[in-house]
Amino acid sequence: MMVTENLQDVLELACEELRKLTGFARVLAYKFDGDWNGQVIAESRDEVTESLLHHHFPASDIPKQARDLYTSNWLRLIPNVDYKPAKIIPEINPITDQQLDLSNSVLRSVSPVHLEYMRNMGQAASMSVSLLKGKQLWGLISCHNPKPLYLKYDVRVASEFVGQMVSAQIVAREESSETDHKLQLKKLYDDLLKNGGSYDAIKGSIEANAATTLGLADAIGAALLIDGELTLLGRTADPKIVRNLLDWVIEKREPIFATQKISAPESMNLDQTYISGILAVSIPRENSTDVVAWFRQTERDQEKWAG
Numbered sequence: 153m154m155v156t157e158n159l160q161d162v163l164e165l166a167c168e169e170l171r172k173l174t175g176f177a178r179v180l181a182y183k184f185d186g187d188w189n190g191q192v193i194a195e196s197r198d199e200v201t202e203s204l205l206h207h208h209f210p211a212s213d214i215p216k217q218a219r220d221l222y223t224s225n226w227l228r229l230i231p232n233v234d235y236k237p238a239k240i241i242p243e244i245n246p247i248t249d250q251q252l253d254l255s256n257s258v259l260r261s262v263s264p265v266h267l268e269y270m271r272n273m274g275q276a277a278s279m280s281v282s283l284l285k286g287k288q289l290w291g292l293i294s295c296h297n298p299k300p301l302y303l304k305y306d307v308r309v310a311s312e313f314v315g316q317m318v319s320a321q322i323v324a325r326e327e328s329s330e331t332d333h334k335l336q337l338k339k340l341y342d343d344l345l346k347n348g349g350s351y352d353a354i355k356g357s358i359e360a361n362a363a364t365t366l367g368l369a370d371a372i373g374a375a376l377l378i379d380g381e382l383t384l385l386g387r388t389a390d391p392k393i394v395r396n397l398l399d400w401v402i403e404k405r406e407p408i409f410a411t412q413k414i415s416a417p418e419s420m421n422l423d424q425t426y427i428s429g430i431l432a433v434s435i436p437r438e439n440s441t442d443v444v445a446w447f448r449q450t451e452r453d454q455e456k457w458a459g
Contacts, residue, residue: 159325163194166293166318170196173310174303176279176295177201181318183283183291187211188219190291201296213269214292221255223289226312228280230262232300233270237261277301281315285322293318371431371446378442388447389427401432402441408433412448 163181171179178197182190188211195205214222222228240252254260270278277300281293293315303311366374366386373386377398388394401409412429429448434441 159321160194162318162321162325164196166314167194167196170281170293170295170311170314173314174279174295174307175301176277176297178204178296179293180204180296181283181291181293182209184289188214190214193291201298219289222280222282222292223284223287225256226282226315227258227308229258229303229308230267230270230278231302233267233276233278234300274298279303279311281311282319283315283322284319285326290319290322366446370448372449373427373447375443375445375447377445379437380440386447387449397427397430398432398443398445401430401443401445402434406434 167179167181170176178195178201180192180196181194182192184190190209190211190213192204192207192209195203197203243251245252270276273296275296275298277297279295281295282289283291283293366372371386373384373388375385375388375394375398376383377395382391382395382398384391384394389397397414408431410429410431414428414430427447427449430445432443432445434443
């Protein structure tokens with residue numbers, strides 16, 4: 153089933169196949185970022201259901217407790233948003249003197265807040281299938297339906313299997329991408345060493361591999377400060393601003409310094425540049441420190457938020 157060329161194809165195919173398998177009106181896949189916000193990156197839906205493709209959902213939509221449950225359970229089904237929860241009698245287990253742990257139970261009730269969230273979205277039934285990268289929650293396949301929808305056991309098992317297959321593809325394809333990235337870095341590093349380490353040699357090697365140098369760090373520009381001489385590559389800023397920024401990095405005395413948002417002094421006037429993030433490698437010399445730095449630009453994307 154999952155024999156497509158890239159992960160995007162895998163996710164789109166998974167959404168399409170799950171919609172056919174289950175009958176949900178909309179099936180979407182979304183990925184978490186580093187702050188646990190989610191972005192819809194693939195979707196399959198019927199002709200009358202609203203699209204949520206490329207929408208963003210805040211981390212508060214799926215709090216940590218819920219994410220922990222998704223990490224330990226492949227599937228979560230709510231067949232009817234208006235179900236009536238059944239009480240557990242007795243509430244406290246007389247043997248353990250504790251409440252019954254329903255973390256791994258498919259019959260576990262749902263938070264009233266989440267049920268209200270579903271109603272606000274106009275959904276009467278939902279199903280979530282976890283996407284894991286190893287033991288880390290990578291994303292979810294989320295299914296929605298405007299009417300109650302009950303799934304047979306074999307359909308639920310098949311849905312779990314889809315999640316497991318996609319998760320295996322996530323691991324395989326992202327690790328393959330990381331391996332390719334490391335090989336490119338090693339080639340660039342070997343080229344630098346081969347050229348002897350002098351300013352002219354390193355500068356020539358970096359300039360000869362400009363596209364690779366910037367692409368490896370997904371950067372818009374780079375800077376080399378070697379033997380006190382500054383060279384700029386790609387899109388950076390005024391040389392004086394860059395020089396002050398590299399001096400600021402050197403003062404931190406960190407062999408490798410990286411940040412997505414530079415918190416340098418306002419006097420550097422970085423707000424007048426395209427620079428937002430930096431990855432810098434410092435190389436101590438006998439009387440100075442050389443620096444190779446990559447810059448990322450400030451992103452001003454318009455994002456569609458839901459939730």
